[in-house]
Amino acid sequence: MSRARSMLVRLGFALGLSLPAILVPAILLPAILVPALASAESGQGATLRVGTKEAPPFVERGADGQLHGPSLDLWQRIAGDLGASFELEERDLEGLFAGLEDGSLDVAVGALTITAERERRIDFTHPFFTTGLAIAVAQGPGEGWIDVFVTVFTASFLRLVLAFAALQLLFGLLMWLCERRRNPHFQGPAAEGLGAGIWWSVVTMATVGYGDKVPATAAGRVLAMTWMLVSLIVLTTLTASITTSLTLGGLEAQVSGPEDLGKLRVGAAVGTTGEVYLREMKLDYRSYADPRAGLRAIEAGEIEAFVHDEPILQVEIAGAFARTIELLPRTFQRQDYGFALPTGSSLREPINQSLVRRLGEEGGLDLLLAR
Numbered sequence: 001m002s003r004a005r006s007m008l009v010r011l012g013f014a015l016g017l018s019l020p021a022i023l024v025p026a027i028l029l030p031a032i033l034v035p036a037l038a039s040a041e042s043g044q045g046a047t048l049r050v051g052t053k054e055a056p057p058f059v060e061r062g063a064d065g066q067l068h069g070p071s072l073d074l075w076q077r078i079a080g081d082l083g084a085s086f087e088l089e090e091r092d093l094e095g096l097f098a099g100l101e102d103g104s105l106d107v108a109v110g111a112l113t114i115t116a117e118r119e120r121r122i123d124f125t126h127p128f129f130t131t132g133l134a135i136a137v138a139q140g141p142g143e144g145w146i147d148v149f150v151t152v153f154t155a156s157f158l159r160l161v162l163a164f165a166a167l168q169l170l171f172g173l174l175m176w177l178c179e180r181r182r183n184p185h186f187q188g189p190a191a192e193g194l195g196a197g198i199w200w201s202v203v204t205m206a207t208v209g210y211g212d213k214v215p216a217t218a219a220g221r222v223l224a225m226t227w228m229l230v231s232l233i234v235l236t237t238l239t240a241s242i243t244t245s246l247t248l249g250g251l252e253a254q255v256s257g258p259e260d261l262g263k264l265r266v267g268a269a270v271g272t273t274g275e276v277y278l279r280e281m282k283l284d285y286r287s288y289a290d291p292r293a294g295l296r297a298i299e300a301g302e303i304e305a306f307v308h309d310e311p312i313l314q315v316e317i318a319g320a321f322a323r324t325i326e327l328l329p330r331t332f333q334r335q336d337y338g339f340a341l342p343t344g345s346s347l348r349e350p351i352n353q354s355l356v357r358r359l360g361e362e363g364g365l366d367l368l369l370a371r
Contacts, residue, residue, distance in 0.1 A: 048079070048085070048086040048106040049087055049089060049105050050086045050088050050105070050106065050107045050108070051089050051100075051105040051107070051109070052089070052108065053090065053092060053110045054090070055071075055111040056069070056312060057069060057070065057315045058110060058312075071337075072088075078355060078358060081357075082354065089105070093271045097340070100121075100342045101122065101342070105342075106341070107340070108122075108339065108341075111129075111311075111312060111337050112339070112340050113335045114127060114336045117276065123341045123343050123344065123345055124340055124341070125338045125355055127336035127337060128355060130334065130335070130336050130337075131309055131311055131335045131337070132310055132332055132333055132334050133273065133274055133277060133307055133331060133332055135257070135258065135305050136294075136295060136308070136313050136326070137306075137325070138299070160238070160241060161238075164234050167234065168201045168202055169201075171197075172194065172197035172199070173197060175200055175223055175224070175227075178220040178223055179216060179220045180193050183216040183220070201227060204224065204227055204228060205227070255304075256328065256330065257330045257332065258281075258307075258330075258333075261283055261307070266283060266286070266304070266305045267302075267307070268286075269287070269288055269289070269293075269294060270287040270288065270289065274308045285307075291306070291308045291313060291316050292320075294308065295317065295320075298325055313327055
């Protein structure tokens with residue numbers, strides 16, 4: 001500033017101005033420029049380009065199609081403190097970080113976790129919310145008879161039962177065709193004889209063997225021995241299917257935290273701290289575009305667990321997945337959310353001052369979420 005004042009004085013003498021005409025502007029120059037520079041650096045009077053990303057409950061789309069939420073409410077209060085207007089621009093997660101790096105964004109607002117990896121690319125304000133990662137899994141079976149019935153009698157199990165019923169009909173028909181001419185147990189009208197054949201196949205498969213209907217021909221006896229062997233396979237398969245359904249239900253109930261993730265097929269949203277955690281733990285995982293896609297993958301059986309921030313999973317599950325997916329009660333890997341800024345941004349200190357004051361006055365973002 002003194003250099004600018006000196007240049008102004010020299011310019012005045014060069015133009016032949018009087019001493020008062022030179023000194024007055026030189027004295028007033030700091031009073032004019034200093035507040036203007038301070039205002040520009042703090043964002044006052046400027047229009048800031050603010051990026052955001054939908055992340056319920058912090059940023060979510062309302063019925064009017066506009067984005068709302070506690071993070072945006074908090075930012076609006078801070079922008080008011082700065083005397084700055086802003087334009088909101090929706091981007092994906094990587095788009096937010098790229099915009100801060102290339103200068104197309106001044107601030108990013110949402111549920112952005114502060115990590116060392118991200119700090120190497122951009123700056124963050126003080127955290128305004130603390131949470132942790134959580135694990136979403138398919139709802140386990142209950143303990144009542146209805147829950148056991150639902151667990152066992154799945155669509156695949158019912159298809160298996162229908163296939164076995166068709167086998168009984170087939171062997172009953174074949175036995176009737178082999179015995180109907182020489183065996184009085186299978187003679188009579190076609191419906192009666194066929195019914196006798198089906199009865200024989202059912203009692204033979206069940207290993208009851210009343211002995212009221214037995215084959216008399218060589219072909220019938222060979223068919224009977226074949227059906228006995230097939231029946232053993234049928235009953236073993238049915239028993240194994242029921243046992244597997246109940247056992248898998250018990251194993252799902254034993255998944256209690258991150259130490260069990262190595263036993264499961266796991267997923268995470270691309271570019272998130274959940275994905276970073278799975279990568280650092282050297283676990284195999286699948287990446288999905290967003291938490292909703294990951295929860296759908298659990299419903300479809302593609303994965304058995306999905307790792308993401310707890311409050312976001314809570315909202316997603318409570319919405320469309322309340323009957324199919326549950327959230328394990330434990331959290332892990334602390335997550336601090338902050339506003340993101342370009343590296344070296346002059347807005348960081350004014351925002352931090354306003355942030356600390358606002359959180360102190362309003363009791364933190366937890367209260368905003370509760371409203």
